[in-house]
Amino acid sequence: MLLAWTGQGVGPRPALGGDRWRRRASSATPATPQFRGHLGPCEPTRATSTSSQSSCNPTLAAADLSGPGAARARVVAAAGRGDRDLASSRRDGPTDRSDAARPAGGAGRNLNLRLQDARSCAELLSLLPSPDRDRAGLSGPAPPFSPVNIATAWVKLATLQSGRRGGGRGGGGGGRAREDEAASARAEQDAAEAATQLLLGATAAKGKAAQETEGTGAAGAGGMELRGVANTLWAIAKLDDEGLPRSAGGAAALQRLQKQALELLRPLAAPPTEAAGVGGAASGKLPPPDLRDVAQLWYGVGSIRFGWSADLMTSLTEATLAALEAVTAPLAASAAAGGGASRRAAAPSADALTAASQVVFRMGTTVGAKMSAPHKARVAGIISAMAGVPPTASSPSDTPASSAPPPPLANPDCLLTGAYLLRIQPAQLPAAAVRRLYESALAAPPAAARRAGRVAMARALHSALQLGLQPTAAEAKAWQVLLVDKMAPPGSAPSGGADGEGGDGDGGGGGVWRSDELSWTMLALSSVPSYGPDEPARGAFIRAVCSVLRRCRANDATRIREAVEEWRLALPPRERALLGRMAGGGRDAAAGEEGGRGGGGGGGGGGRGQGAGWGVQRGGCEGRRGRDWEVGDEEEEGEGGRRFGGGSGRGSGRGGRGGGRGGGGGGGRSSGRQYDRSRW
Numbered sequence: 001m002l003l004a005w006t007g008q009g010v011g012p013r014p015a016l017g018g019d020r021w022r023r024r025a026s027s028a029t030p031a032t033p034q035f036r037g038h039l040g041p042c043e044p045t046r047a048t049s050t051s052s053q054s055s056c057n058p059t060l061a062a063a064d065l066s067g068p069g070a071a072r073a074r075v076v077a078a079a080g081r082g083d084r085d086l087a088s089s090r091r092d093g094p095t096d097r098s099d100a101a102r103p104a105g106g107a108g109r110n111l112n113l114r115l116q117d118a119r120s121c122a123e124l125l126s127l128l129p130s131p132d133r134d135r136a137g138l139s140g141p142a143p144p145f146s147p148v149n150i151a152t153a154w155v156k157l158a159t160l161q162s163g164r165r166g167g168g169r170g171g172g173g174g175g176r177a178r179e180d181e182a183a184s185a186r187a188e189q190d191a192a193e194a195a196t197q198l199l200l201g202a203t204a205a206k207g208k209a210a211q212e213t214e215g216t217g218a219a220g221a222g223g224m225e226l227r228g229v230a231n232t233l234w235a236i237a238k239l240d241d242e243g244l245p246r247s248a249g250g251a252a253a254l255q256r257l258q259k260q261a262l263e264l265l266r267p268l269a270a271p272p273t274e275a276a277g278v279g280g281a282a283s284g285k286l287p288p289p290d291l292r293d294v295a296q297l298w299y300g301v302g303s304i305r306f307g308w309s310a311d312l313m314t315s316l317t318e319a320t321l322a323a324l325e326a327v328t329a330p331l332a333a334s335a336a337a338g339g340g341a342s343r344r345a346a347a348p349s350a351d352a353l354t355a356a357s358q359v360v361f362r363m364g365t366t367v368g369a370k371m372s373a374p375h376k377a378r379v380a381g382i383i384s385a386m387a388g389v390p391p392t393a394s395s396p397s398d399t400p401a402s403s404a405p406p407p408p409l410a411n412p413d414c415l416l417t418g419a420y421l422l423r424i425q426p427a428q429l430p431a432a433a434v435r436r437l438y439e440s441a442l443a444a445p446p447a448a449a450r451r452a453g454r455v456a457m458a459r460a461l462h463s464a465l466q467l468g469l470q471p472t473a474a475e476a477k478a479w480q481v482l483l484v485d486k487m488a489p490p491g492s493a494p495s496g497g498a499d500g501e502g503g504d505g506d507g508g509g510g511g512v513w514r515s516d517e518l519s520w521t522m523l524a525l526s527s528v529p530s531y532g533p534d535e536p537a538r539g540a541f542i543r544a545v546c547s548v549l550r551r552c553r554a555n556d557a558t559r560i561r562e563a564v565e566e567w568r569l570a571l572p573p574r575e576r577a578l579l580g581r582m583a584g585g586g587r588d589a590a591a592g593e594e595g596g597r598g599g600g601g602g603g604g605g606g607g608r609g610q611g612a613g614w615g616v617q618r619g620g621c622e623g624r625r626g627r628d629w630e631v632g633d634e635e636e637e638g639e640g641g642r643r644f645g646g647g648s649g650r651g652s653g654r655g656g657r658g659g660g661r662g663g664g665g666g667g668g669r670s671s672g673r674q675y676d677r678s679r680w
Contacts, residue, residue, distance in 0.1 A: 111145075115152045121160050121191035128153060128198045147221060150202050151228040154235035157195055162238055196239070200249035203232065204256045221256045226264045229257055230293040233300025245306040254306045261297065262312050265289075269318030288323035291355035295362060302366035317367065317375055320359060324382045327352045332385035350410060353386060357411030357418075364421030371422050380428035383415050387433040412440040413452055413460035420463035431468060438464040438471075442478060446486040454487050458520035465527050476531035483521045484537070488512055515548040519556040522563035533567060541567075546575050549582070557582035 111127065118124040129145045205220030221229065236244065236254070244250040268289055297316060301308055327348050334347075348356075360379060363371070371379070384390070386409065409415075416437050419429055441460045449457050461479055465471075471479070522541060525531055533541060545560055552560065561583040564571060571579065 111149055112152050115149060115156055118156055118160070121157065121188050121195055124153065124156055124160065125191045125195045125198070128195060129202060130198055145202055147223040147225075147228050150199065150221065151224065151231040151235075153195075154199055154203075154232045157192065157199065158235035158238035161192055196241070196244070197249060200244075200247075200253045203253035204249065206256075221253070221260050224257075224260055226261070226289055226293050226297075229261045229264065230296035230300070232257060233261075233304065234296040237300045237303035242305070245304055251306070254304065258306075258308065258312055262309070262315055265312070265315040265319045268322060269315040288326045289319050291323055291327065291352065291359055294320050294323055295355060295359050298359065298362035298366055302362065313367070317363070317371070320363065321375065321378050321382070324356050324359060325378065327356050328382050328385040331388065332381065334388075354410040356382070356386065357409075357414040360418035361411070361414035361421075362418075364418035368421050369423040376422055376424050377428050379419070379422060380424050383419055383424075383437075384430055384433045386410075386415065387436040389430050389433040389436060409437065409440040411452075412437040412444075413456045416441065416460045416463040416467070417456075420466045424467075426468050429467065434464055434467045434469050438469055442475065442482065444482075446482070449482060450487050454483060454517040455520050457487065458483055458517075458524040462520070462524040462527055465524070471528050471530060473530040476525070476528045479528070480525060480531070480533070480537065483525070484540070513544045513548055515552040515556040515560075518544050518548055519552070519559035519563075523559040526563035526566040538567065538569060542569050542571060545569070545571060545579070549575055549578060552582055554582060 115124065115127055118127065203221045206222065221232065224232070241250075245254055267286055294316075298320070301313070301316065330347065360383065363379070416434070419434075438460070441457065441464075444452070444457075461471075461483075522545075525533070541563075545564065549557070549560075557579055561579055563569075564576075564579065
């Protein structure tokens with residue numbers, strides 16, 4: 001079963017009432033939230049249901065936090081609207097856990113429900129504590145604000161802001177109506193900024209003493225459980241404010257969250273004897289963390305550009321592997337013993353397997369090749385167990401003859417791509433496991449493949465090739481049919497049809513390709529030694545390249561150029577020259593030559609150039625050459641947290657360091673992952 005994950009990462013989880021959200025509190029395996037389909041990571045816009053899809057990007061929803069001793073029942077709600085953070089194959093959205101423990105006391109619970117029900121940032125702001133409510137325009141005393149309330153408020157703020165970014169403005173209207181709408185939008189944005197500052201202060205608060213001296217009524221992140229930390233980091237990542245981690249308030253809040261996360265993760269990552277010393281059970285082994293919380297933590301850490309410590313990353317990795325091994329242990333035992341009926345009886349739920357697949361992907365996008373060899377070996381064992389292959393099997397025929405077919409694979413694309421991004425070696429991951437994941441992805445029904453997205457499916461093929469698999473000519477042709485024809489939106493032209501000119505949307509309205517979809521499809525197919533496009537397909541690819549070229553990012557252009565050169569596609573001279581410039585120095589550098597005719601003289605290349613310098617390269621990696629499509633494109637898609645935004649620039653010539661079109665550009669902003677990986 002191929003599940004599509006949502007495109008950005010894990011999401012928070014609000015507490016909603018109603019029996020339809022409830023599940024057994026005693027469930028041995030936690031349910032998995034729904035994901036919009038990057039990791040992430042999984043694509044952005046369409047909501048999915050956990051029973052039929054999930055994508056490499058996790059999104060968990062806003063949730064209430066539970067106090068010690070409270071019931072841990074969790075419920076997953078449908079994923080929310082997806083943001084366009086990740087490539088078309090990734091989604092993420094909030095997940096609800098209705099049975100999650102509520103804040104102690106009626107006041108805290110009622111406040112939490114009011115926070116969840118807020119319909120605007122202004123309404124949310126009115127519920128937040130403030131040291132000076134009168135000056136902030138708020139009346140009445142500050143309500144008591146628990147760690148649960150803090151996490152819920154962050155999630156609600158991120159959800160409201162995400163909705164504002166994604167929603168359209170609507171049609172015409174008189175001048176007065178537009179003025180009123182603009183004024184309302186400004187007021188809402190002001191409220192969002194004020195709410196962000198208040199929540200940063202509340203998160204960084206140091207406890208009861210801070211409540212009394214600062215008058216905020218906030219207990220800070222120090223009392224949060226792991227779910228609260230995960231929800232809060234997810235929300236901060238979703239706000240996508242590049243300046244927040246660098247601000248004094250943002251740095252203090254993130255440092256507080258990091259400290260609390262480390263305190264909670266250390267016992268989970270410690271050996272059994274050490275865990276017993278910090279409150280473990282009689283057996284000396286603490287239960288592993290909820291995979292939904294783990295996925296949110298990886299999304300937040302990978303997306304927020306902050307100086308995460310090596311201690312945090314090591315503890316998060318260890319706790320994650322413990323959780324994954326707990327879920328897949330029955331599968332590993334069954335695969336080694338030959339399976340049979342016992343396998344089906346012990347198999348984890350589809351939700352648990354979906355979450356596990358997505359977490360593997362998220363680890364790949366965040367840690368990548370820097371993961372230690374022992375940790376890679378453990379991940380390889382987890383992937384082999386999920387594929388139903390014994391760790392020593394070198395081919396599908398090596399599996400025990402009595403073994404039953406493995407359960408439907410959740411997110412085989414996530415597992416393949418995650419394994420490749422982690423650079424797991426063939427000696428660690430059996431070829432039989434790679435083959436089984438590959439076949440599961442290729443056999444996905446068209447509807448399930450569309451939910452995962454072209455980028456996810458193409459990356460699955462490319463990752464399988466990098467892991468040593470060699471498709472046959474028939475399989476390569478089947479991949480072309482799947483990626484080019486079957487996954488095309490309804491009503492669009494197949495590979496041999498019309499050129500697919502159209503808008504840069506999600507494939508509707510005649511626009512068959514987005515630049516990321518086309519680049520990954522062409523790269524994956526051109527990497528198959530036994531494949532070569534026939535004449536109708538060659539013509540369709542040429543037309544598609546011409547239609548998306550001016551919308552390409554640098555990494556997209558680099559992948560397209562690799563395929564064009566491999567297949568010797570005869571692009572028109574102008575497009576070939578433009579592709580070479582865009583793939584070599586980044587989109588803004590190439591556009592500097594073209595954009596010069598936009599007017600505006602020797603300044604910033606005109607109004608068009610001024611704006612392009614700050615936004616266009618977002619997520620792209622300027623100046624990369626050669627095989628950059630192999631290393632770090634997950635960052636380009638919004639999952640790795642490395643972004644470059646050149647300055648608007650002055651002067652003329654090609655933009656330096658990703659600068660604006662026609663401008664020399666500022667120094668650019670390079671804010672890659674900043675935690676210290678030297679000890680991994």
